[in-house]
Amino acid sequence: MIELKGLQVDYLVQRHGFRSIKEYLVSFGSKRLLERKRVLHGVDLQVERGECFGILGRNGSGKSTLLRVLAGIMEPSAGTVRVNGRVAPVLALGVGLEPELNGWENARLCGVLMGQDRTEVRRTMEQVRDFTGLSAEDLDMPVKRYSTGMMARLGFAIATANDPDVLLIDEVLAVGDAAFQRKCYARIDELKAKGCTIVFVSHYLGEVQKICDRAACIEAGEVVRVGHPHEVGVHYHELLGIPVE
Amino acid sequence: MEAGVLNTWSPAGRLRRAHAPVVLAVAWRNVRLRYKSSILGFVWSLLNPLLFLLIFLFIFSRAFPQVENYAVFALTGLIFWSFFATSSAHILGSLVESAHVLRSLAVPPIVFPLAQLLAGLFNLLLSFVPFAGILLVFGWQPTWNSLLVLPALLLFSVFLFGLGLLLAALNVFFRDIGLLWGALLPAFFYITPIAYPPDLVPDDLAWVAGLNPLYHYISLFRSVVYEGAMGTGAQWGLTALIALVALFLGWSVHRALRRGYIANY
Structure with missing residues (x-):
């Protein structure tokens, strides 16, 4: 279950220019080098256990920031975050992968970076073998020779291997081919049936309508609409100024 | 939340x-990555100081006749210099390089800075074996005091990590x-007495040389490895203090x- 109350998130952005550095040094660090830039202005959301929740929004509306807070990468500056259970992020697939290492080595490293223990890492390896559809030859090859789709397969398998309680997906399924996408949707359904809460971020309504039970639309750091995916989607398309297909 | 569990939600x-x-x-x-696509691999961590040693032997060995066994003198300095130079650069870049993760x-x-330090230390400790062999060939006589190189290395690593973390943070x-x-x-390489004996520094400039933290660490390493001494209390105290600062x-x-x-990686 996920519960956000009055969530505010700031990025500390560097004040540019030499003058700011000089001021900072001359004041022995008491003058601020960093400026606050608010990205989320008081978000309230509740996602139930076993629910697949979609988040629609334009580029720069704060979708990814919201996901980063849920993943524990960023701390909120105000408000409360409650996320129950083990979180698995699938933020931009293939992101933790090390180009010089092969598929197996990456699965192990990524698993550890995600906080998996020894047994979980072993299960991750099994899942990589069974789920990705990559051949033994592919998995022995450095990841730098992988196609984007192959990276996505590896990333998805690593993140979903250990039946996480909360799965965060950042518009990543689109890169795989149709067969793999279907496999991903099937795996998502399977996880949902086991009670996994899924937060699915996208700027593409079709995907959200396909797998989500409910959705929210974010605009300029605020939740402007929550409800049925279709209804939220219509609102989102009004914002974009493009009619729903 | 349990302290030993990572994969429940908590700010990272x-x-x-x-x-x-x-x-x-x-x-x-x-x-593994450090030498992954190089042919000589780990040998590079030996080759770098050895090439310098070769140059030193050609240029300086006659210039400093007062130094007993110049090759051992120079190599004890070079091993730790080389560790410092590579590791500090790796730690410095570690945060920015890992931005995607x-x-x-x-x-x-x-x-990431911590892991770079450990990787550098692992490499150094591994290279101690061949270096010990090379030093013996040049007539190095190890004593029990030589083992003090390990606590000295610990202090040096703390100093290196502090400095590296400072640089890495600012580099973001x-x-x-x-x-x-x-x-x-x-x-730093030239102002630190690595190629030349420290008594070459004129007396009235000695305090300037003392401002260089590396000067104290290299002296400590020389005391225990090259001279086979225990190092003075002042040496240990000062290096420990610099490390903590x-x-x-x-x-x-x-x-x-x-x-x-x-927001700034």
């Missing part, structure tokens, strides 16, 4: 004991730091800037 800013396997996994990756996984940023905001460090390293500085700057990393 702080390093906890449960992160130990993460640090080790990243350090091992660094060890830090932006998408809940890993405390400090894992100003990439000039990396470029500046690349230019400063050779300068560096660690405090690096840690404070890292803590003050940590929350700003994510």
Whole structure:
């Protein structure tokens, strides 16, 4: 279950220019080098256990920031975050992968970076073998020779291997081919049936309508609409100024 | 929340004991990556100081007749210099290089500088074996005191980590730091008595030489390895003090800037 109350998130952005550095040094660090830039202005959301929740929004509306807070990468500056259970992020697939290492080595490293223990890492390896559809030859090859789709397969398998309680997906399924996408949707359904809460971020309504039970639309750091995916989607398309297909 | 469990939700800013396997996994990756697509691999960590030694032997061995066994003298300095130069540069770049991971996984940023230090140490300890052989060939006579190189190395690592963390944190905001460090390293190499005996520094400038932290660490390494002495209390005290000051500085700057990393990698 996920519960956000009055969530505010700031990025500390560097004040540019030499003058700011000089001021900072001359004041022995008491003058601020960093400026606050608010990205989320008081978000309230509740996602139930076993629910697949979609988040629609334009580029720069704060979708990814919201996901980063849920993943524990960023701390909120105000408000409360409650996320129950083990979180698995699938933020931009293939992101933790090390180009010089092969598929197996990456699965192990990524698993550890995600906080998996020894047994979980072993299960991750099994899942990589069974789920990705990559051949033994592919998995022995450095990841730098992988196609984007192959990276996505590896990333998805690593993140979903250990039946996480909360799965965060950042518009990543689109890169795989149709067969793999279907496999991903099937795996998502399977996880949902086991009670996994899924937060699915996208700027593409079709995907959200396909797998989500409910959705929210974010605009300029605020939740402007929550409800049925279709209804939220219509609102989102009004914002974009493009009619729903 | 249980202290030993990582994969429940919690903000990732702080390093906890449960992160130990993460640090080790990243350090091992660094060890493997360092020489992954090079033919000579690990040999490079020996070759670099040895090439310098060769140059030194040609140019300087006659210039400093007062130094007994110049090859051993120079090599004891070069081994630790080379460790310092490579590791400081690696730690400096570690945060920026790991931006893609830090932006998408809940890993405390400090894992990456720490892992670079461990990878560098692993490499150095491994290279001690062949270096000991080479030193013996040049007539080095090890004593029990030579083992004091290990506690000295511990202090040196704390100093290196503090300094590296400071540079790495600043480098997130100003990439000039990396470029500046690349230019400063050779300068440090020449002002530190590595190729030449420290008594070459004129008496009235000795205090300037003393301002260089590396001077004290290299002297300590020379005392225990080259002279086979125990090192004086003042030497140990001073190097320990410098290490703690560096660690405090690096840690404070890292803590003050940590929350700003994510927007500026």
